[in-house]
Amino acid sequence: MDVAWITQDFPAIAQAEIETLAGKSAKQNGDLVFVEASLKGLEKRLAFTKATYTLLFSCTKKGMQKAFEAHDWKITKDFRVTTSRSPLPAPLLGHFIKTKSGKQVNLHTPTNHVMVFGRDKIHVCQLHGENDSQFEERRGRNRPAKHPTTMHPKLARAMVNLTGIKKGTFVDPMCGSGGLLLEAALLGFTCEGVDIDSRLLAKAQQNLQYFGVSSKLTKADSTKLNKKLSHVALDLPYGRGTTRKDLEKTYQAMISMLGRNLKGKAAIMYPHWADVPALVKKAGLSVCYELEAYSHRLLTRKIVIAKR
Numbered sequence: 001m002d003v004a005w006i007t008q009d010f011p012a013i014a015q016a017e018i019e020t021l022a023g024k025s026a027k028q029n030g031d032l033v034f035v036e037a038s039l040k041g042l043e044k045r046l047a048f049t050k051a052t053y054t055l056l057f058s059c060t061k062k063g064m065q066k067a068f069e070a071h072d073w074k075i076t077k078d079f080r081v082t083t084s085r086s087p088l089p090a091p092l093l094g095h096f097i098k099t100k101s102g103k104q105v106n107l108h109t110p111t112n113h114v115m116v117f118g119r120d121k122i123h124v125c126q127l128h129g130e131n132d133s134q135f136e137e138r139r140g141r142n143r144p145a146k147h148p149t150t151m152h153p154k155l156a157r158a159m160v161n162l163t164g165i166k167k168g169t170f171v172d173p174m175c176g177s178g179g180l181l182l183e184a185a186l187l188g189f190t191c192e193g194v195d196i197d198s199r200l201l202a203k204a205q206q207n208l209q210y211f212g213v214s215s216k217l218t219k220a221d222s223t224k225l226n227k228k229l230s231h232v233a234l235d236l237p238y239g240r241g242t243t244r245k246d247l248e249k250t251y252q253a254m255i256s257m258l259g260r261n262l263k264g265k266a267a268i269m270y271p272h273w274a275d276v277p278a279l280v281k282k283a284g285l286s287v288c289y290e291l292e293a294y295s296h297r298l299l300t301r302k303i304v305i306a307k308r
């Protein structure tokens, strides 16, 4: 059993990302997500996961000392213990492990990192790795070509992950200034962006180049696309100055296009007032997840994951 320590931004999105990439359903308990699959290495990809672990054992607060003393610690060289809300302090737990395993504590460069979660129900885990993605560096305000509607890079990364892409081409048919393309390209995927507005495509080009990655970029009305698409993420336009009626027409045309062309999964972000899941079903696709992304004063953005 593996464990992900998630951030508290969007727990449901964090769980959906993990389930999509691990290919198994997961169980969430507070800021931990448990899954019967290996999460090793996924901490480098997941947007809302701080670190991934193997679960060594679980115990109660009362049985903690006994469980530490009884566990067959397979420490290769040296170790460190870190705790989150543990009733017993890390130095004492370290002492139990040291006594049983005969290995030394190394606080700076340990080969084994034991993490102890929980206050009443205790989960003792061994670290696989920590998420070191530099999301803040890529925020809209830190890009050379700025655009107000671009989403936070963490959310963009989660959208890419929710398409389940492991290989193949990632497509954003409404790519704007390239926020989703940037995250997919940094993960090493071949990318294609389409937008109806050439000024935004120029911005996307500039942003991708600045971060040392690239994507095919095409000016087109993507509601008219006619090609097979495997992994798609898009943020539907909200259009200040455009009526809801006109936006709804665009949404309908875009989801019908996906209905004709989608072979795999599409992560679609949309405003709360639109019933995009209904459009997805009407287009002959099925809905895997409906998630809530974030709220401004007047607008909550939602995400639907559609699949063939």
Ligand SMILES: C[S@@+](CC[C@H](N)C(=O)[O-])C[C@H]1O[C@@H](n2cnc3c(N)ncnc32)[C@H](O)[C@@H]1O
Binding pocket: 147, 149, 150, 151, 156, 172, 173, 174, 175, 176, 177, 178, 179, 180, 194, 195, 196, 197, 200, 220, 221, 222, 223, 234, 235, 236, 237, 238, 250
């Ligand atoms: C919310 S923005 C996308 C933001 C982008 N995902 C990002 O992270 O920077 C929506 C984009 O859809 C584009 N768009 C609207 N209608 C379109 C259409 N029919 N075909 C292609 N692009 C379209 C707009 O030009 C706009 O750039």
